[in-house]
Amino acid sequence: MELVYYKGLQDEPYTTVDVICDFTDVTRHAVMVLINRYKKDLSDLGVLSFEMTKPSQGSNGGRPKKIYxxxxxxxxxxxxxxxxxxKVKEFKKLLVKSFYQIKSELDERKIHRQVNKVMNIGFGDVIKAHYPDSKHAYSNFHRLAYKYALxxxxxxxxxxxxxxxxQSALTSDESARLERAKQQISLFIQDGxxxxxxKTKLFADI
Structure with a gap:
């Protein structure tokens, strides 16, 4: 079981309540009580995000579980x-090491991404590499680039x-904006x- 996770290069690494419980033998109820009691303090240290998970298939049902x-x-x-x-002391050491390793990995991926940026990997090549079996991926991302840039x-x-x-009807300024949008989309695709x-990330600041 991994201790630390991340989604994309721009997102913060995180651990979960389940990880803490599994490695410390502290009950989920006890950890959730602490989170609810110190929610303001935790929120001062960053957005206290969570996901809702459904009961596993084949189980006897139950309510969805909130995973911070x-x-x-x-x-x-x-x-x-x-x-x-x-166990708690041992977990502290493991968690510190895991966060450090993940951050090092993210730094390496960011460097790799910048190298790819300098090499100017083609928009179509990136899409083809990540969506080899999709007939509509290129047209969807192509349309998204236009919509975002223009x-x-x-x-x-x-x-x-x-x-x-x-493409031939665009001004030089429009063409430059479109190419920047394609490059940005390419980097996001490479980030996973x-x-x-x-689409959400592109239009979040508009």
């Missing part, structure tokens, strides 16, 4: 509230400017984000 995602500071603070048993789709460019080749995640 704790960043390094939140997890460290929470552990200080536990009794300092031998506020219109390629079809709308065709209709508005009476052309069959929307899917289409909906990328």
């Amino acid at each position: 995602h704790l960043n390094e500071q939140q997890a460290t603070f929470l552990i200080t509230l536990l009794d300092n048993t031998l 506020g219109v789709t390629p079809k709308q460019i065709k209709d508005q400017r009476h052309t069959e080749d929307p 984000y899917d289409y909906e995640d990328i």
Whole structure:
């Protein structure tokens, strides 16, 4: 079982309540009581995010379970509230090492991403490498790049400017914006984000 997780390069590494319980032998109820009691303190150390998990298939049912995602500071603070048993002390060391290893791995991936950026890996090549079996991946991401960079789709460019080749109808400034959007999408794809995640991230600050 991994101690620390991450989703994408821009997201903070985190551990979970389940990890803490499994490695310290502290009950889930006891950990949740501490989280609820010190929720404000934990929130001061970052967004206290969580996910809801459904009961496993084949089980006797039950209610969905709330799994908190704790960043390094939140997890460290929470552990200080536990009794300092031998298992808790050992877990502290393991967790510190795990966060360090994950952050080192993320740094390496960021460096690799920058190298790819310098090499200017083609937009289509990136999509093809990550979605080899999808017939619509390129058109979906291509359309997304236009929408994000220019506020219109390629079809709308065709209709508005009476052309069959929307790329040729763009100004130099529009072309530059479109290329930056494609590059940004390419980097997100290489980071492991899917289409909906990328769309959300692109339009979050607009």
